[in-house]
Amino acid sequence: MNKVFFLDAYALIFRAYYAFIKNPRINSKGVNTSAIFGFMNSLLDVIQKEKPTHLAIAFDSSAKTFRHDMFPAYKATREATPEDIRKSIPYIKQIIEALEIPMFEVPGYEADDVIGTLAKDFARRDYMVFMMTPDKDYCQLVDTNIFMYKPSRSGSDVEIWGIPEVQRSFEVQFPAQVIDVLGLWGDASDNIPGAPGIGEKTAKKLIKEFGSIESLLQQT
Structure with a gap:
């Protein structure tokens, strides 16, 4: 079976940058190359170890998304991207282009919208799909042929999450219910408020009992 990897560029770039925050990689010209170094290590590592038959990398667009139209305060509390990361992006894209990897x-x-669309499409065509990211939002996409590939960090091993891992982590029957859990729980990093008074534990408990937010509302 063909094996395709989709990489969430910014999730991996930020992860790489902050992994070296206490000991940044500075080149002879005084440029902080932590993001470049860490991202490329992750990319080359997955190519060498997993030997994917197909691979592509997705970047967030700088334009506002449909989520901003629905909720103007979306991500409004996030700090500005560190200057060292912003300066690293063109170099990372140049290297990806030189490697002839689709972006x-x-x-x-x-x-994650792009990767989610591609993952579902390739899975329907019987590919084994791996979404390389540490972002928990991707758990809702996990399916029979779709896995989360969480890169190693600080000496830890790579984690591959399939349906059983998502079921255990979110206490759900199937991954699509992660949408309901996160809907109740909210996401402080994206400035998305959850239901008042409901945190992670209660959100999991309610979806485990009622199955969905719609069912919860109908029965309470």
Whole structure:
């Protein structure tokens, strides 16, 4: 079976940058190359170890997304991207182009929208799909042929999450219910408020009992 990897560029770039925050990689010209170094290590590592038959990388667009139209305060509390990361992006894209790896960046959409669409499409065509990211939002996409590939960090091993891992982590029957859990729980990093008074534990408990937000509302 063909094996395709889709990489969430910014999730991996930020992860790489902050992994070296206490000991940044500075080149002879005084440029902080932590993001470049860490991202390329992750990319080359997955190519060498996993030997994917297909691979592509998705970037977030700088344009506002449909989520901003629905909720103007979306990500409003996030700090500005560190200057060292912003300066690293063109170099990272140049290296990806030199390696002839396809890149996707769609105005109005985020990398996870692009990867989610591609993952479902390739899975329908019987590919084994791996979404390389540490972002828990991707758990809702996990399916029989779709896995989360969480890169190693600080000496830890790579984690591959399939349906059983998502079921255990979110206490759900199937991955699509992660949408309901996160809907109740909210996401402080994206400035998305959850239901008042409901945190992670209660959100999991309610979806475990009622199955969905719709069912919860109908029965309470």
